[in-house]
Amino acid sequence: MSGLMGSLAEAVACTVRDGDTVALEGFTHLIPYAAGHEIIRQERRDLTLVRMTPDILYDQMIGMGMAAKLVFSWGGNPGVGSLHRFRDAVQNGWPRPLELEEHSHAGMANRYVAGAGRLPFAVLRGYAGTDLPANTKNIDTIRCPFTGEELTAVAALRPDVAFVHAQQADRDGNVQFWGISGVQKEAVLSADRAVVTVEEVVDHLEPRPGAVVLPAWVLTAVVAVPGGAAPSYAQGYSARDNGFYQAWDAISRDRDRFTAWMRENVLGTVRKG
CATH class of the missing domain: 3.40.1080.10 (Glutaconate Coenzyme A-transferase)
Structure with missing residues (x-):
């Protein structure tokens, strides 16, 4: 169809x-x-x-x-x-x-973008200072391999x-x-x-x-x-x-x-x- x-x-x-x-x-x-x-x-x-x-x-x-x-x-x-x-x-x-x-809005938008690009996750600076990462399995931290900065990763939406x-x-x-x-x-x-x-x-x-x-x-x-x-x-x-x-x-x-x-x-x- x-x-x-x-x-x-x-x-x-x-x-x-x-x-x-x-x-x-x-x-x-x-x-x-x-x-x-x-x-x-x-x-x-x-x-x-x-x-x-x-x-x-x-x-x-x-x-x-x-x-x-x-x-x-x-x-x-x-x-x-x-x-x-x-x-x-x-x-x-x-x-x-x-x-x-x-x-967050930014987290959801980035999850859609990752899904559209057939990527497993998206990376952003959001969620810092919130309790969402501790309560949501699709949010985690990731360390940048180039700068060492700790960032937030969100699983792609599909x-x-x-x-x-x-x-x-x-x-x-x-x-x-x-x-x-x-x-x-x-x-x-x-x-x-x-x-x-x-x-x-x-x-x-x-x-x-x-x-x-x-x-x-x-x-x-x-x-x-x-x-x-x-x-x-x-x-x-x-x-x-x-x-x-x-x-x-x-x-x-x-x-x-x-x-x-x-x-x-x-x-x-x-x-x-």
Whole structure:
């Protein structure tokens, strides 16, 4: 399977398996909500979820019992507060216990870069003065063979599958996104399989200053899913739904209210893309 696909459901069914390590990346905008919701509908289990900044989407996936482990560097409802389903899993084991592996932003970014380069680890000066190395098995110290300086090594990230959202793809399956970018490119290149949802398919990708192009040959599947980043936004296509981020705080505080909302708005819906 490669190139443009007609169905997000088919793309998820072909790429995500129980027990996989799954990254859904996007920073502030282009968060692949539609892809995450389809994974929820297909009831994948025992996943290791990876994301630099898990927010509402991962709160939903954790609350639906999909995640056995979370690898991350920050977690919260941006501009609002805590992720209550995340907290409930960590503090109370509901709906299941959640193992945590915490890193700094720099550590996570460097782990993706190492994975994309097929290197076993990355080296940085971060983590000094923190207790993360003593509590995280994928962080260790290493001595530079040239200067003798003691540095931090972080194990490479190699997800089984990565999902990102982008603005455009051409008919050959090449993808382009622009605006604020996080580690989408690195996540795609580090993963064994990569799926991109896009706002639209165009005949040709027009050059844009600062845009990132993902060539078709590094992607497993590309699916047209207009609005696939909502309630986050896609620059040039949609606006962020700030009201939803605020409303989620109350929805997610109560287990029954959360479950009812997910049944009505995720489990009971089918994406056309």
